[in-house]
Amino acid sequence: MVDLFLGRVLVKNNKDQDELDTEHEIIMRLQNCILMLFFASAACESCQRFIPILHDFFKRLTDEFYVDRSAQLVLLYISLDQSEEQQESFLKELPKKCLFLAYDDPYRRELEAMFNVEELPTVVVLRPDCSVLTPNAVQEMCHLGPECYRNWQEAAELIDRNFMINEDFDEKSMRSFSDPVRRIKYKVEDDKKKKKKREESTVGERRREGADTERRDAGDAVSEEEEERRESGGLTALLTQLVV
Numbered sequence: 368m369v370d371l372f373l374g375r376v377l378v379k380n381n382k383d384q385d386e387l388d389t390e391h392e393i394i395m396r397l398q399n400c401i402l403m404l405f406f407a408s409a410a411c412e413s414c415q416r417f418i419p420i421l422h423d424f425f426k427r428l429t430d431e432f433y434v435d436r437s438a439q440l441v442l443l444y445i446s447l448d449q450s451e452e453q454q455e456s457f458l459k460e461l462p463k464k465c466l467f468l469a470y471d472d473p474y475r476r477e478l479e480a481m482f483n484v485e486e487l488p489t490v491v492v493l494r495p496d497c498s499v500l501t502p503n504a505v506q507e508m509c510h511l512g513p514e515c516y517r518n519w520q521e522a523a524e525l526i527d528r529n530f531m532i533n534e535d536f537d538e539k540s541m542r543s544f545s546d547p548v549r550r551i552k553y554k555v556e557d558d559k560k561k562k563k564k565r566e567e568s569t570v571g572e573r574r575r576e577g578a579d580t581e582r583r584d585a586g587d588a589v590s591e592e593e594e595e596r597r598e599s600g601g602l603t604a605l606l607t608q609l610v611v
Contacts (some may be wrong), residue, residue, distance in 0.1 A: 369397050371497050375474055377443070377466045380458055387466070396466075399526055400439045401500070401519050404491040406466075406484045409457040414488045416471045420509055421490070426461045427513045437524055438516055443467065445475050447487065511516040513611045 377387040387393050405421065407414040421442075428438040444467040448454040451470040458467060468475050482491045482502070483594070490508065492501040500519055501507065506513050 369394050369495075371493075372397065376469065376472070376567060380444070380461055380463055380465045380467055387570070397441060397495075398493050400493070401516070401523055401525065402493040403440065403442045403504070404445055404478065404482065404489075404493065405461075406445045406447055406479060406489040406491070407457070407487055408449070409453040410449060411487045414457075417488045417505060417509075418457075421488075422460070422462055424508050424513060424515075425465070428516050429462075429464055440516060441466065441544045444477050446470060447475070447479065447484075492519055495525065509540055542588075 372393055372607075375388055375393075377393060379385045379387070389398055407417070409415075425440070426441050427433045428440055431437070440606070442462060444458065444461055444465055444466040445455065446454040446467065448457060450468070454467075454470045461467075468478075482489075484491075486503075488505055490501075490504040491499060492504050494500050500522055504515060511518075
């Protein structure tokens with residue numbers, strides 16, 4: 368999917384309409400994500416009716432009010448409007464987190480032909496490898512709502528970031544897909560620290576025992592010297608008495 372837009376300029380639908388125009392920015396935004404290409408026009412009544420459904424769909428999967436972790440989902444508006452004013456008007460109805468191609472970008476029409484867009488609205492769903500997951504997901508989104516994403520996620524074989532809707536779990540703490548790896552890593556490190564402490568404790572105990580032994584040996588040596596002096600002194604006194 369990233370290759371499809373390298374060298375292109377993607378625009379954020381925010382107040383400043385910031386551009387993603389570097390390879391790094393585009394890769395960071397699109398890699399390991401499902402991409403929804405939304406082909407529509409402000410002049411299309413069906414598109415106008417679909418906008419609230421699309422807006423709610425995307426918001427429930429990416430807004431922190433509904434989810435603790437945003438879905439791996441990118442929405443890109445491909446305008447087929449007849450004027451830039453129409454496009455700007457339509458963008459106001461779209462989620463602020465979506466992206467779009469500038470009106471003067473001819474790549475809009477190339478994508479329309481590439482994906483054989485024959486009716487509006489059309490939502491082409493792409494896997495991370497750019498292959499088509501669903502040529503037009505409009506009806507599926509209308510009938511299933513956000514549950515579509517679960518089907519797409521499984522079919523696309525994404526590297527799961529443990530995305531869950533709030534109602535699906537009791538514990539609010541979210542863990543990333545690398546959490547089990549981190550748990551093992553930290554467990555190993557904790558075990559190493561405990562082992563090191565046990566070894567240091569054993570070494571310390573041995574040192575204390577060695578010091579105690581040396582003190583006892585030194586004490587015994589002093590006692591033996593004192594005993595020898597006493598015995599020597601007693602023998603000298605006895606000899607003196609015998610001489611006298």
